[in-house]
Amino acid sequence: MRSFLKFFLASLLALVIFFVIGFLILLGIAGKALSPEKVVIDPNGVLVIETSQPYAEQKIVNPLNALLHGEANEIPGLYDVVRLIEHAATDDNIKGIYLKTNGNPNGFATTEEVRKALLEFRKSKKFVYAYGEGISQQAYYLASTADKIFLHPQGGLDFAGFATQIMYVKGTLEKLDIQPQIFYDGKFKSATEPFRETKMTEANRIQTSAFLGDLYGHYLSGISAMRKLDTAILHRYADQGLIQNAQDALSHKLVDGLKYDDQVMEVLRAKLGLKKDADINFVSLAKYESAADYRDASGENKIAVLYAQGSIVSDEGNEDVLISSEKYLQEIRKLREDKSIKAIVFRVNSPGGSALASETIWRELELAKKVKPVVVSMGDYAASGGYYISCMADSIFAQPNTLTGSIGVFALLPNLQNFFKNKLGITFDGVKTGQYADLGTATRPLTETERKFVQNAIDSIYSTFKARVIAGRKLSPAVVDSIAQGRVWSGVQAQQLGLVDRLGGVNEAVACAARMAKVSSSYRLREYPAVKAPLEKLMKTLGNDVRTSMVKQELGEQYSLYRQVKRLQEMCGEVQARLPFDMIIR
Known part of the structure; x- marks a missing residue:
């Protein structure tokens, strides 16, 4: 019994020491990763904006990425992105912007904010070039601000118009013998419609058609102004399904050239006056955010x-x-x-x-x-x-x-x-x-x-x-x-x-x-609100990642249904x- 206790206590002590040392090492690595040295932007830089990056209103701190990969630990918030683009217009070390336009998960107004900043940037006479392999409609809205838009020769451009679809679950609830007791005010209040109808009500169809038409009209007007194509022509492209492949996009003047990535790099080198195969000084938004002094800090008010x-x-x-x-x-x-x-x-x-x-x-x-x-x-x-x-x-x-x-x-x-x-x-x-x-x-x-x-x-x-x-x-x-x-x-x-x-x-x-x-x-x-401290965010990120991963692994393809049920739960009772x-x- 005495030998067992001795062995148990020794093992316990070793385990405690292991975790203490591991925690101290983690803190040391985190301290280095989460408090990087001041970044300096070298001359002849090209600011890279990936339109596939979702932007929240405030910057997203990602300490886990910094800890594991030593990369920038923040994704700039939307207003940060706008100010960074504005700052780049007057920064002698930034010669232009390279838009990587393969997708755009951001909402319409968020995209509008970024697009307006890009248009303001162009007034500096610096270049804006865009390139994508498969350009979505929302990504193309940003790409249309560029001096030149290049598309992969075997890629594609989505230009089919806007659509919205709502999932109706009334039939499912009936099969499950669940009665949704619904109360509402406002004939257009369609939030409960999926639970009480099997298709759009006429009122909802009217309101959706009206605002969707406004969104699409604004979209076409923005592209029309930059590509010098009438909105009626653009609408015909979409309505008749004329943009089916990369060659169609070029023939109808929606892009300026069909090029592979290495060919686009050669165009950029020529624009920057670099020799063939020279490295291009690409600067990500996250890196630029760490280097640029773009926040207004003058005045007592x-x-x-x-x-x-x-x-x-x-x-x-x-x-x-x-x-x-x-x-x-x-x-x-x-x-x-x-x-x-x-x-x-x-x-x-x-x-x-x-x-x-x-x-x-x-x-x-x-x-x-x-x-x-x-x-x-x-x-x-x-x-x-x-x-x-x-x-x-x-x-x-x-x-x-x-x-x-x-x-x-x-x-x-x-x-x-x-x-x-x-x-x-x-x-x-x-x-x-x-x-x-x-x-x-x-x-x-x-x-x-x-x-x-x-x-x-x-x-x-x-x-x-x-x-x-x-x-x-x-x-x-x-x-x-x-x-x-x-x-x-x-x-x-x-x-x-x-x-x-x-x-x-x-x-x-x-x-x-x-x-x-x-x-x-x-x-x-x-x-x-104040952004969470990096270490606090790290602990929360680890916990959330583990929990989400376990739920996804357990539910598999049913994870999306689980999220729908969670949202339904939020709507009930209040x-x-x-x-x-x-x-x-x-």
């Missing part, structure tokens, strides 16, 4: 840029891209009480979420507005709850292809009684001290009286939502009622209706806030102000 991206929720949530009312209440209050902050730019990129959480954030912004200017900059979406938290602003900016409005609310309370009984053989029984003590339980249907209770609550919240818009936008109740009804609008339509003040991006919103605060000549930008469920435009 400060303007805060507060980013709000993702679904709006009442609790803290587990993801970085969630707008927690609890968290944002504290953030906004801090900015309101900080006298050095002269104005707030609220950057909203959200399809909405909890109506109650939206009201909480609205209230805190309304208090801030009484103390200092509040300007909203809308991203890809600022709809439903996303519009709720925007409508009180002194001024609202949106891109032409932002999706906004959707002023309406809904609630979804599933009745699983028959599913449990008929499919699983499970029944429920119990006692209660009040007639409505178990209102909302998923194990029985609502009574007619209970349904009236829920609908009354929906009506009340919808009325409050419209009242916030009436007060914030200074519109009549009749006008707001006519443009509400849950209808989704493009940025162009929203400006015409008075839901948005001006078309523009973050730069325009910041400039407006500076003017309103009377600090246009001298101010510094401060960005919130009154929602949210965009149509899982709407994807390609």
Whole structure:
């Protein structure tokens, strides 16, 4: 027994020492990787922008990549990308931009921000060249800013027009004996449509056709201006399916040449005045972000840029891209009480979420507005709850292809009684001290009286939502009622209706806030929420990666269904102000 204890304690001690030493080594490596030396950009550099890179509103810290590969540990946020491109225009070490345009997962307004920055860059007379093997429509929208667009000889260019498709699950729920008890206000409020219909309602088809047409029209106009091709001609290319291969793209003047990668490199070398086979000084955005001093740091006055991206929720949530009312209440209050902050730019990129959480954030912004200017900059979406938290602003900016409005609310309370009984053989029984003590339980249907209770609550919240818009936008109740009804609008339509003040991006919103605060000549930008410290992010990344990997491995091809169910779970039980469920435009 004594020898066993001796052996056990020795093994335990060795294990503890091993983990302590391993942890110290990890900290040492992480310290080196997460605190790199100052990067210097050599002359004759070419800034590389990969359009396949998704950009969040704030930079994404990726310490695991830095730890394992020693590469840059951050992906610049969207506004960082815009400012980096602006900085490159005046940087003597950057001679031009090389766009690698194989895809673009970013939304329409995000793409618009980057595209506008590229067009501004071209005014510097530096070159912009684009190359892709298979160029998607959204990637081509960025590529169209280039002096020259090259396409792989055996590659392709997608130019077929826009389409959106919604998955309807009413039939599935019927097969499972699940009854979705649905309540909503607004005839265009289509977020619950997949649960109560088997195809698009006429109202949803009308609104979708309208904003999709606006998005496509803006897309064609942008390409038309750069490629010197009439929008009617471009529309004919798509409508008649004339762009089927690389040669078609060249013949119809959508690209300037068909080249392999090595041939494009020779074009770049010639442009830079380099010898054949000389190395090109390519500079990634992540590397440039580490080297460039592009943030405005002059002046004592400060303007805060507060980013709000993702679904709006009442609790803290587990993801970085969630707008927690609890968290944002504290953030906004801090900015309101900080006298050095002269104005707030609220950057909203959200399809909405909890109506109650939206009201909480609205209230805190309304208090801030009484103390200092509040300007909203809308991203890809600022709809439903996303519009709720925007409508009180002194001024609202949106891109032409932002999706906004959707002023309406809904609630979804599933009745699983028959599913449990008929499919699983499970029944429920119990006692209660009040007639409505178990209102909302998923194990029985609502009574007619209970349904009236829920609908009354929906009506009340919808009325409050419209009242916030009436007060914030200074519109009549009749006008707001006519443009509400849950209808989704493009940025162009929203400006015409008075839901948005001006078309523009973050730069325009910041400039407006500076003017309103009377600090246009001298101010510094401060960005919130604060990005997590690298080590904290590393620990969270490791945990999330392991958990996600295990779930994916266990579910395999059913992982996407699992995510759908998780999103459905988020929508149940709480009154929602949210965009149509899982709407994807390609």
